Amino acid sequence: MKILYFAWLRDKAGMSECEVSPPPGTATVGALIDWLAAQDECHAEVFADRSVVRFAVNQDFAEADTPVGPGDEVAFFPPVTGG
């Protein structure tokens, strides 16, 4: 599974992307965040306030209960500020 970070989430994560293999049963974005946040202090910091984190699965906006699986591209970012 490919993970992408944008804007200040990338600054906090210290990386723009990485490949991860969460354990079987990590079936939703919410479960993936739980698993990522438990990996290290850096990720715990990234997901410290989940109310300000938005996400996309395979380049479509997603919700916490959106399914994820191997091979998916999951992106985490703050609320958008374009235009």
Next chain:
Amino acid sequence: MIRVQREVFDVGREIAALTAGNTRIGGVASFVGLVRDLGGLRSMTLEHYPGMTERQLEKIDAEAHRRWPLEASLIVHRYGRLEPGEPIVLTITASAHRQAAFDSCNFLMDWLKTEAPFWKREEGADGERWVAAREDDDEARERWRETG
């Protein structure tokens, strides 16, 4: 049509290209967003999510065509480092009548503000900071919610 680019755009040239050869068009509306400096801004850097950005802009453009009888439309959004006064975004809509052009141009910007994955970072005299999302952008998007 949509484009995501670093380069500056020429509004007159874009309108001319978009409307060329289509005499059914009776009205064209356009909006240009500029880098605003209310004091001390050195530059603004726009980051985006390549791939998703194009997908989202295509969806927003398609939604405008679904809602209004448009003859043509264009969204151009820039990324990278921009200085105060530089153009960031351009929306153009063309229709037989002005109201559809005005309304859909407004709609494109309201949706783009909340649906396109861009993030702004400002560089000022005291350092850099990420721009926070605005609640009134969400409210502006909500007024286009379809009822019934």
